[in-house]
Amino acid sequence: MESARKQEIIAEAAQLFATRGYHATSMRDLAKALALQGGSLYSHIDSKEELLWLIVDEAASQFLAMLHAVTASDTPPEATLRDAVRGHVGVIANDLAAATVYFHEWRFLTEPRRSAFLARRRDYEARFRQIVAAAVVDSPAVDPKWATTLILSATNWLYQWYDPAGPLPPDELADRYITMLFHGILMPQPVP
């Protein structure tokens, strides 16, 4: 667990990286936003890239912890997938700045952090795919790999437009998506 001060620095860095982009944010910008002396900032953080890593690593941990919780209970496959989609949307909606960095700015990581990040994301996607595969086992026309890509693509995009102050709570949004993804947009009648 990071100290409260370090958490605050990481959260502010996520805001700046998400808004301006990683490359366009300097450590001086960050110190200024936090009303800190530059030297004081460096007593908490070694480098700008360390901040980038801490943001995406924490987001990866949240996604994975959510999947662990979802799969720990003994629910039927479709309900597990519903919970996973809700959870995925929830992690994004809960911290849009961190999600923006996780989905976009990660590409500015250098090795070995870049490979470490990609391994964590692949691990998450593989676990998510297992949940999808169990849910679509009776749907021979559906390839779990592409169903997973469709679901994660549609929900990842939330970081671009979702407004936490808007009228639609994350769970309701997830449920709208789930209904369409499960039953199709051409479904002839309301789903019970």
Place this chain on the structure above:
Amino acid sequence: MESARKQEIIAEAAQLFATRGYHATSMRDLAKALALQGGSLYSHIDSKEELLWLIVDEAASQFLAMLHAVTASDTPPEATLRDAVRGHVGVIANDLAAATVYFHEWRFLTEPRRSAFLARRRDYEARFRQIVAAAVVDSPAVDPKWATTLILSATNWLYQWYDPAGPLPPDELADRYITMLFHGILMPQPVP
């Protein structure tokens, strides 16, 4: 129509903006990538932001031209939506660098270009929604607005991972998505 030289400059700028980010790309980087003198670059282009605008404006034109073509023919609503999804995927897959700038770097436009860009994108989404609405008219449980958001979110995400050199042509990818989006991933049997 821009001159061939200007087109080349715009294409190289799209590559650099997509790879490094808009803010992290200087006009000097661009001149170097094109093996041009800085002064020669400025004889074609006024500013870096003009390049950003030209890239996203051209992409917006391509999306809109595609929808015009799709709706010009007298096809049934479901087939029109299928063509629109294929077309949307095609515009993205055809120029991933331009799509990356269109979907991500546009936020660095300043006024009045920023508003002009958002108006063009809203126009496109409204036209796309009309196509979705016509296709889901017999599906009372489906809100065309959210169906449109789902479809465009899932397909926009392509800019993040699609590999034009990979095994899946854009139309096949679009058709996989369409089958799942139309009939749902829980469909009990293969769709004819």
